[in-house]
Amino acid sequence: MGQIMTTVSAATSREILDGEELLARCMGNWDFALRVLGKFRARLEADVADLDQALGVQDWDLLARLAHRIKGASASVSALQLRQRAAELEHAARARRVAELSTCVERLRHESNRLVQELSVLELDACEAR
Amino acid sequence: MNPASKLMRVLVVDDDEVTAAVLEHSLIEFGYDVTVAHNGREAFQLIRSGEIRMVVSDWCMPEMSGLELCRRIRERSGGAYVYIIMLTSNSRTQDVVEGLNAGADDYITKPFQPEELQVRLRVGERVLSLESRDLTIFALAKLAESRDPDTGAHLERIREYCRIMAQELVRTGETGEDLDGDFVHMMYLTSPLHDIGKVGIPDQILLKPGALTDDETEIMRRHTVIGGETLDALVAAHPEARFLLLARDIAWTHHERYDGSGYPRGLAGRAIPLCGRIAALADVYDALTSKRVYKDAMSHEAAREVICEGRGSHFDPRVVDAFLRRDQDFHRLQRALADPPTPVAALS
Known part of the structure; x- marks a missing residue:
């Protein structure tokens, strides 16, 4: 399993996912870290879909709440860029800077896709290592 | 660890x-x-x-x-x-x-x-x-009790009886007061202080083996006031320590009776704080079921009868009902925490 850790460090930009920091937060338990990432990914995909809906019905409070939740969860798994994008969206939604919101959501989605792609590779590696 | x-x-x-x-x-x-x-x-x-x-x-x-x-x-x-x-x-x-x-x-x-x-x-x-409060409180109570060695594990039993009745009253909600698990914990914590005022009673009265005269009874009854006033002074000095309020009320009112015939103030009904009404029953049950140098221990069943007879006069009916619903727990605890028989040598 430690091999996967090396893979994450080498192939994944730390800005997308800081594997070392995540592993430290998971007390060195990589199996647990993978389980958390799986949970995170499922939640993220659902939340990103809900962002579109909130944007569509112009519910800025909901948009801010979802962005806040993505920000907290991505901080917990050390997905630094996504955390940054979520913070920008939350800030814009709370400040009612409506003109910026579509762009913010788009940037967050882009980052989310990059991360999900990395997570897929990681899951594949983990399966092979087993 | x-x-x-x-x-x-x-x-x-x-x-x-x-x-x-x-x-x-x-x-x-x-x-x-x-x-x-x-x-x-x-x-x-x-x-x-x-x-x-x-x-x-x-x-x-x-x-x-x-x-x-x-x-x-x-x-x-x-x-x-x-x-x-x-x-x-x-x-x-x-x-x-x-x-x-x-x-x-x-x-x-x-x-x-x-x-x-x-x-x-x-x-x-x-x-x-x-916040080593819990230990300190019990140590204080034990210190007061140490002057009267006849009481054995009285404090341990009292706090368990109080906890059981408080739990039951919280569960049913029938007192109409906003009680929760904290009240149960506080009753358990502070009920051992009920007799702390006995530190102010002279030895010749506190330890007298025979019956007390009227004057001595009057002095003995002052333990409620001494305890209440001592804890009240602490409440005034430390109003943030709210558990002291409960301790004070228990010390002051655990000899009050529901019909107003108790002491020291002759309070009646809900004018007696709930904690005092609970401690009153616990104290009487323990006195009845414990052996003293001047009397034998009463059976659980006989003590239960006495408590039932006092429903609405000596005791709050709701507290008695709570006791009756949990009386098997009382019986179990009374046996588990019973004082060991006095050694023969100690009697000579």
Whole structure:
């Protein structure tokens, strides 16, 4: 399993996912870290879909709440860029800077896709290592 | 960690299941017993059980925010101190100030670093251990009791009886008062102080083996006033220590009777604080079922009869009903905590 850790460090930009920091937060338990990432990914995909809906019905409070939740969860798994994008969206939604919101959501989605792609590779590696 | 020692229970409150899972995992690794709640309302209900001493809470949550949770915890009357760490991504100075003002003890910004979280939890444990109230109270009560060696494990039994009746009254809610697990805990904690005023009674009366004269009875009865006034002075000096209110009321009123014929003030009905009405029954039951140098122990069944006869006159009917519903627990405890037979040598 430690091999996967090396893979994450080498192939994944730390800005997308800081594997070392995540592993430290998971007390060195990589199996647990993978389980958390799986949970995170499922939640993220659902939340990103809900962002579109909130944007569509112009519910800025909901948009801010979802962005806040993505920000907290991505901080917990050390997905630094996504955390940054979520913070920008939350800030814009709370400040009612409506003109910026579509762009913010788009940037967050882009980052989310990059991360999900990395997570897929990681899951594949983990399966092979087993 | 001593394997025999009880793990400290920490409540994690976060609506984000990912953060909650990572936190829970870390805390278990640190050696804590962890419970997870997903919003402030759920967390507050768990805290009312009286079993949670430390909380790590998120700020922004649905239903009840972490900030509101802090306020609600601090607004409670009585109860053990709960140490609260806010864990949030709100990192501006004004957020920190607002969190601490609401009653949080510490503040950590997300994402947490395990080493930092661990040392901050240790700080919390140290703060809680400073509140060595429980031990101090019992030590004080034992000190008062040491002047009267005839009473054996009286204090241990009294607090158990009080806990059982308080639990029952909280469960049924029939007193119409807003009671929760904290009340049960406080009754358990403070009921051993009921006779603390006996420190002010002269030995020749307190330890007199025969019947007391009228004058001596009058002096003996003063233990309620001495205890009440002593604890009242402490309440005045430390109004923040709300458990002292309960201790004072128990000391002052545990010999009052529901019909107003008790002492020292002849209070009746609900004018007697509930804690005093509960302690009164516990004290009488224990006196009846314990052996003294001047009398034998009564059986549980006979004591039960006496209590029933006092329903509505000596005792609050609701408290008697609570006793009757749990009387088998009384019987079990009475046997488990019974004083050992007096050695023959001690009688000679």
